[in-house]
Structures are given as C-alpha cells and as structure tokens.
Amino acid sequence: MSGDWVLAKTASFEQEIKRSRFLCTLWPIQSLAEGQQIIRQQKQQHPQAAHVCSAMLLPAGATGQPQAFSDDGEPSGTAGKPMLAVLQGSGMVGLCATVVRYYGGIQLGTGGLVRAYSEAVRQALTLAEREFIPVRLHASLTLPYAVFEAMQRVWQHRWLIDQQEFEQQVHLTVRIAQSDQQEFEQQFMQTMIRLKEPQATLVWHHSSEQDS
Template structure:
C-alpha cells in the first residue's frame, strides 16, 4: 500500500508538442483519480482535436488498500506501439494519479513499429519536465483548541516549524487540524508545547491524505 507519492498539481493540463517525419505529436498530461476523470480527460482531447488521426492514452491512479489502476489505449495504432510505451514512461517517472493523451496528426510518412514506440514514449518523457508536481502523503491528524487572540501567532509559529496546518474551525475557540508523519506524535507534542507555553494539547483525529509541495 502506498503511503506517499507524487502527482500532478490539480486543475492544470500540461502540454508539449513536437514533430517527427512530418507527424505532429501533441501531449496532454493532467491529474486523474478515478476512471470517470480519466475517460472525461480523453474525451476532452478528442473534442479539442477532432481531426487528429489518433488519440492514444494511458493513465494510472492509486486505490487505497489495493493495487493501482493502470490502463492504456493504442487508439488504432499497431498493437503495443503507443499506449504501453506511454504507460511505461508515465510509471517510470514516479507519477501517480496521472493521465496522458498523445494526439497524432499523421504526416504521410510511416514510422514503423520501432519508430512509433520511440515517438509515443518520447512524447511522454519529454513532456514530463513541464508537469508541476505535489506530494500526497498519508498522515496522522490531531486537533488542538487555541484561543482566538493567540491563534494567528501560534499558527504562524507552527507553520515555521514545518507543521502542516490542514484545517481550522471557528467556534468558542479556534480548532486547528494538524498533520504529522506516522511516528512523529511526540515531536509534534513538544513543538506544540513550545509555541503555546504548554497551554494546548493535541487530540487524535484519525488520518488522511495530505498534499504538500514536492521536493
């Protein structure tokens, strides 16, 4: 079971284009986290480039408690020359929760099986550097109640210590939800005691996936 991985930053389609022997290859990469999102993304590429010869695709996404889902399509190219090389390139990058579509406008010169594998694989490999990544990690959560007058300062101090502040609810007090790596509860408790002069304590709040900037 995965507990941490990198994925594309949400809400963007990353693009790359190149040409080989007069065939134009346009690569689209985005975040997807289920089959429906992946199918919608492929359908969008078909709508945007309806006159292209091929819309080859590959995607992989995490499923908690089981193996990742992997799919690919050659979309009319010879079997094994497009979708699988694209999927292999995507997996080799370390990205998860990602889909790629390579749109091909045929230039009139056949590339052959080896040429197609090279073209589709490189269409993904060369596009990957433009993808902005974030890291998704499974973390333990705690909540802590802070007085409204001190909450802003304490939050700033916690963030400066590298603690992930993932939520806040305002009621009688400001209730902050903090995330920490498994096994780091004592360290968080010590940091919390330091910035609150021992006036606040953390309560267990389960665990959740938390996104942070990729290193």
C-alpha cells in the first residue's frame, strides 16, 4: 500500500548547552500557512527567547513550496537548514519543527549551533509517534438520500468527507484510500441497483485536478 508516514501528534525535547536552552517541538501540519501560524504563536509564547528557528516539510501533494526553513537571526545556515536536513531524513512528511533558544551568554560558534539545532530535532524525533496515511483519491458524489444513508452506514469510518451539501440530493466531496477504490465503486453500483436510484453519480478526480 502506498502512502506517507506522518507525525501523529506533537512531540517535544529540551536540552541545555553552555547555559543556552533549546526547546524543540514537532508539529503535524498540512500547509505552509499552518506552519507559519505555529511559528507566530511560538514567538508570542516565548517573547524573551533570543531566537525561534524553524523548518517545515509539507505533505505529498501540497501546493506551494514543499519545504521552508528560517534561522531567525542566527548566523546563516546554522539553524533552519540543518533542522530541515534532519526532517528530510526522518521518513516523514507534513511536519514543522520549531526550536526556541534562550541565550545563556556563551557563544557556541557556527559548528556548535549546527550541532545544537540538529540534535534538538533529532532527539524530538526519537520521541515522536508516527502514523501511516495511505494515498487517498478524491471523488465527487451526487446521491439521493436513501443511497447516501446506505453508503454512510458502510463507509462512515473509511471515507473522509471534505464537503457536503444537503439539497434535493446530497452532494459530497470525499477522499477514499486508493486500495479501497474498486470496493467503493462496487458498493456504490450495488446500492444504486438495489435502491433503484439511477440518478446517483460518482466522479473520480485525478491528481492534476486535485492540485489545480
């Protein structure tokens, strides 16, 4: 089964190096905007911190930049980029790493900073819980209420509903695991025939349509 490993929930690690405190938190994210909001919140929560450095690795299929990083005032290349390199080696996507630094008065040098920020992320990853998310296909459905109710009984824990409108018929945009596509189509057709509702429609969307 194809898919991605993602962060199941936030994970944190703290270390002290030459009186400087480094607080790393890993966050699951779905977009660059979500990661940027997390970074803003961290800066608000730690107003006395010297730096809030960050790195983001977006999930497969995300639009825009697939990755981003920031040194937040540390010497160029000593924080965000090394943090991103650790994330890229984790085997996961869809996560943001922030490292809040409280300066202890002793300079670490460029090499020391690279090691400190990299190690903070690396240790946080050892504490992280991972989750496998299968590749999901998008589909649009227009269903009479009887067909919707029958499909919902079978698929309510297996499909993800992105949009739904209840009018004369039910209009849905859902995501289905790629491995479930054939079973879903068969169930849909059998339900239409059994309930004698030929008005029901199912349209699959390809990746190019999803990303447009």
